[in-house]
Amino acid sequence: MNDDVFDGVDEDAWDDGFDCDRLEEELREAAAILDPVPAELCRIAVEAYALHDLDARIAELTFDSLVDAIPVRGAMDPPRMLTFRTGELTVDVEVTSEGLLGQVLPPQAARIEVLNGPQPTAPLTTDDLGRFACDAPPAGPFALRLRTGGEVVVTEWLRA
Template structure:
């Protein structure tokens, strides 16, 4: 029996509308069939690479539901004006989460950065559940360094006091 609070269809699949009673109407059936045909076409014509699927699963496994997401507000690869003749310039990143800012410089020798406003923090370099990255410590001025450059997709998880902030995932 469905009391109106159950989200399951009459067939128990759970893909129906909240509080909906009875079988799907013709329009809903047409939409479901079209969606299924599009899924099948995409799977054949443009399948998701196995590596990308695995990265998505790993990123999902590393989520922390109570963490705030720090938005990438500056990336020197896309936002900076190139300097003529400059070679091997460091990649500069800025992440913002409310009043908290994290500036990061990524080089071939590692990374360094600063948390603003200045405060002690624990920074984990996330690389996937099977490849735990280094854990860095920001001093009382918010400065941190790591001697291992990130390889492949990475994100940073910053713990400062009771606050946890996770950056967007980027490719090194």
């Protein structure tokens, strides 16, 4: 680098006249214009944060028919089968265009919320065999929140 360019320049003047905060603000504005964060991504991030349960156990996805099942010839629009597990608790869910059907195993009383936005759907309750149903299919990313006694379990988030 040619030091002759900087001859006669007071180095203290660089520190006094340069506004780092203003530069950062201008760079943020340029990034927002030239490479904005997609609105859908912002919405999903806000919804996921709003629905965060710090004390909940996470039920891990152990089976997804979109990934793990063998396709059946001639089957048109088969239901999506999901299995979530945490400890001794298993939640089996069938996702169709008409809604959700599921079962909590071992069978037990549970209140279930379908999370797919900032406001959860009306709570579902299990019957004596641990079964539950929802008439509205989830749109976009969704998860289930189960309240069984004093315990809260949340499934992994999936795209419907």
